Amino acid sequence: xxxxxxxxxxxxxxxxxxxxxxxxxxxxxxxxxxxxxxxxxxxxxxxxxxxxxxxxxxxxxxxxxxxxxxxxxxxxxxxxxxxxxxxxxxxxxxxxxxxxxxxxxxxxxxxxxxxxxxxxxxxxxxxxxxxxxxxxxxxxxxxxxxxxxxxxxxxxxxxxxxxxxxxxxxxxxxxxxxxxxxxxxxxxxxxxxxxxxxxxxxxxxxxxxxxxxxxxxxxxxxxxxxxxxxxxxxxxxxxxxxxxxxxxxxxxxxxxxxxxxxxxxxxxxxxxxxxxxxxxxxxxxxxxxxxxxxxxxxxxxxxxxxxxxxxxxxxxxxxxxxxxxxxxxxxxxxxxxxxxxxxxxxxxxxxxxxxxx
Amino acid sequence: xxxxxxxxxxxxxxxxxxxxxxxxxxxxxxxxxxxxxxxxxxxxxxxxxxxxxxxxxxxxxxxxxxxxxxxxxxxxxxxxxxxxxxxxxxxxxxxxxxxxxxxxxxxxxxxxxxxxxxxxxxxxxxxxxxxxxxxxxxxxxxxxxxxxxxxxxxxxxxxxxxxxxxxxxxxxxxxxxxxxxxxxxxxxxxxxxxxxxxxxxxxxxxxxxxxxxxxxxxxxxxxxxxxxxxxxxxxxxxxxxxxxxxxxxxxxxxxxxxxxxxxxxxxxxxxxxxxxxxxxxxxxxxxxxxxxxxxxxxxxxxxxxxxxxxxxxxxxxxxxxxxxxxxxxxxxxxxxxxxxxxxxxxxxxxxxxxxxx
Numbered sequence: 008x009x010x011x012x013x014x015x016x017x018x019x020x021x022x023x024x025x026x027x028x029x030x031x032x033x034x035x036x037x038x039x040x041x042x043x044x045x046x047x048x049x050x051x052x053x054x055x056x057x058x059x060x061x062x063x064x065x066x067x068x069x070x071x072x073x074x075x076x077x078x079x080x081x082x083x084x085x086x087x088x089x090x091x092x093x094x095x096x097x098x099x100x101x102x103x104x105x106x107x108x109x110x111x112x113x114x115x116x117x118x119x120x121x122x123x124x125x126x127x128x129x130x131x132x133x134x135x136x137x138x139x140x141x142x143x144x145x146x147x148x149x150x151x152x153x154x155x156x157x158x159x160x161x162x163x164x165x166x167x168x169x170x171x172x173x174x175x176x177x178x179x180x181x182x183x184x185x186x187x188x189x190x191x192x193x194x195x196x197x198x199x200x201x202x203x204x205x206x207x208x209x210x211x212x213x214x215x216x217x218x219x220x221x222x223x224x225x226x227x228x229x230x231x232x233x234x235x236x237x238x239x240x241x242x243x244x245x246x247x248x249x250x251x252x253x254x255x256x257x258x259x260x261x262x263x264x265x266x267x268x269x270x271x272x273x274x275x276x277x278x279x280x281x282x283x284x285x286x287x288x289x290x291x292x293x294x295x296x297x298x299x300x301x302x303x304x305x306x307x308x309x310x311x312x313x314x315x316x317x318x319x320x321x322x323x324x325x326x327x328x329x330x331x332x333x334x335x336x337x338x339x340x341x342x343x344x345x346x347x348x349x350x351x352x353x354x355x356x357x358x359x360x361x362x363x364x
Numbered sequence: 365x366x367x368x369x370x371x372x373x374x375x376x377x378x379x380x381x382x383x384x385x386x387x388x389x390x391x392x393x394x395x396x397x398x399x400x401x402x403x404x405x406x407x408x409x410x411x412x413x414x415x416x417x418x419x420x421x422x423x424x425x426x427x428x429x430x431x432x433x434x435x436x437x438x439x440x441x442x443x444x445x446x447x448x449x450x451x452x453x454x455x456x457x458x459x460x461x462x463x464x465x466x467x468x469x470x471x472x473x474x475x476x477x478x479x480x481x482x483x484x485x486x487x488x489x490x491x492x493x494x495x496x497x498x499x500x501x502x503x504x505x506x507x508x509x510x511x512x513x514x515x516x517x518x519x520x521x522x523x524x525x526x527x528x529x530x531x532x533x534x535x536x537x538x539x540x541x542x543x544x545x546x547x548x549x550x551x552x553x554x555x556x557x558x559x560x561x562x563x564x565x566x567x568x569x570x571x572x573x574x575x576x577x578x579x580x581x582x583x584x585x586x587x588x589x590x591x592x593x594x595x596x597x598x599x600x601x602x603x604x605x606x607x608x609x610x611x612x613x614x615x616x617x618x619x620x621x622x623x624x625x626x627x628x629x630x631x632x633x634x635x636x637x638x639x640x641x642x643x644x645x646x647x648x649x650x651x652x653x654x655x656x657x658x659x660x661x662x663x664x665x666x667x668x669x670x671x672x673x674x675x676x677x678x679x680x681x682x683x684x685x686x687x688x689x690x691x692x693x694x695x696x697x698x699x700x701x702x703x704x705x706x707x708x709x710x711x712x713x714x715x716x717x718x719x720x721x
Binding site: 020021022023024025026029036038041042046047056057060112115154156157161190191259261262265 | 371411415512619620
């Protein structure tokens with residue numbers, strides 16, 4: 008089935024379809040790196056199909072498959088269970104795709120597909136225990152209400168987690184974001200949140216959880232979201248976020264080119280760093296190829312990004328700023344985009360060109 | 365000065381700069397046409413420069429120039445003045461630019477740069493009277509805190525209104541959107557809202573109002589936001605929104621191509637129609653070139669879009685759906701994009717291709 012309805016890679020300028028996807032799937036403007044918690048409406052979006060019409064009053068979450076006490080639970084009942092809140096930096100697995108060449112036809116993220124929010128809901132293992140997950144269960148599948156066609160196959164968006172991930176206490180069935188009920192575009196009224204993983208794991212508009220005794224073979228699990236050197240390969244699944252960091256571009260922009268202009272003198276560069284293997288241990292800033300360590304703050308929560316800053320004595324002329332992070336596993340960002348046929352996991356060091364006057 | 369730092373028009377595929385602008389300036393996904401009031405976070409955004417860092421606690425709005433009692437007013441004082449709430453459909457003047465060829469290098473909106481919100485604040489004439497606007501005033505200028513470079517010129521975003529517009533009771537200095545304090549990307553803590561006009565008039569991050577005795581010649585007033593057959597012409601200013609309508613594309617999408625697929629049978633097509641010369645009097649739906657009238661609802665507020673719907677007996681095969689509106693002035697949407705050198709005011713009838721199975 009991989010290879011079915013395969014899209015032709017693109018070189019150079021962007022297609023109308025890519026632009027339509029960029030307009031729908033908003034990125035976080037990089038100046039919003041100033042906020043520890045991304046303000047409502049600035050959190051990045053990746054909506055595969057359409058935002059479904061959902062009625063919170065009648066919404067139920069069905070638990071079925073390998074449970075001794077399967078059933079359905081409504082939103083009011085979920086809200087009466089013990090609540091857990093987690094702060095999570097979430098990044099789209101395709102972030103940076105627009106910088107890879109040739110690139111896979113999909114959302115052409117440049118670097119803005121990342122944000123941080125505080126999610127509140129019921130810890131997933133609590134729900135699984137309540138329905139009495141059976142011994143034979145091997146994976147737990149999460150079905151969204153969003154339906155469409157991808158790679159020629161009609162399906163509802165669905166993803167699975169192996170048991171060891173599904174039983175993590177910080178994996179949530181969430182009904183609130185930053186203290187407010189979920190907005191339609193963030194999965195209202197109910198979504199999964201899997202801290203540390205790329206965003207595709209955090210299934211939105213969650214309407215069904217199914218426990219199964221085999222590996223889930225849905226489109227978004229077994230075909231999409233794999234690292235592959237060439238289309239058609241089996242590949243390696245995308246799971247935890249690779250180490251990454253961004254800076255808020257200093258100075259002010261030119262409207263169209265987005266080139267940055269600032270005055271000479273001392274400038275504070277600030278940014279955020281994150282990884283699916285936290286914490287980030289080191290962030291470096293390069294000015295015209297000379298690297299030096301930035302000051303890195305501790306994470307406010309296990310899966311939240313870490314603030315970093317560096318001072319730069321900017322002199323007149325054109326300069327190239329870059330930043331790169333190294334995480335607890337020792338993994339460091341590459342300087343060039345790692346090759347991937349479908350454009351996943353591009354964590355190459357960001358480059359910002361500035362003109363100092 | 366027009367013509368200075370002029371950008372070269374683009375034909376065909378889209379540039380990286382256009383994609384970066386599309387990722388920052390989010391559009392409203394068209395399925396959100398189902399909501400009379402666009403939910404928080406789905407309202408379209410046009411941010412010329414960066415979202416400025418703003419502190420609501422210390423923010424002041426300065427009134428200067430031709431006032432007998434100029435001065436500054438803080439947010440707390442504004443909130444204690446009589447509040448007005450208006451429901452406003454707002455559209456970017458550049459909406460549809462991405463469909464014009466050759467197109468001006470700017471935000472490549474296809475059709476998603478429109479939304480509806482309820483704004484609360486102080487009626488502008490109340491503020492102008494409080495500061496005692498002088499007889500000699502001819503225009504009122506609104507300065508935002510957002511600063512950058514456009515057409516080679518550094519400036520803070522600023523726009524003016526002639527007195528007759530500035531004295532409209534429904535023009536607001538707004539501090540709330542849909543009952544919540546303004547989000548950073550919508551102008552926090554204070555913005556102008558000019559119902560009926562394209563969005564550029566509703567200056568965000570409002571920090572200064574200046575009354576002057578001449579025509580304002582700022583970059584965003586005298587150079588940008590003009591209808592022009594050729595770059596370099598003086599042109600005609602963009603003011604009120606042209607008549608326009610959109611449908612929520614029926615059925616479900618293919619992820620990449622966004623092509624719509626639906627089953628044969630009776631389908632309800634729903635959409636919204638609006639105009640800066642309200643109300644809209646007629647909406648028509650075309651199926652494969654055959655036009656018929658849609659059912660059009662009354663506007664819930666003078667400057668809010670109007671819901672329309674039509675039934676369609678969909679038969680198997682490919683079909684092309686289009687919709688067009690006619691407003692109270694008798695203006696109707698054209699079938700082809702009206703030519704404009706900088707891509708403003710494209711209100712051509714929307715086209716949606718569907719495959720019925």
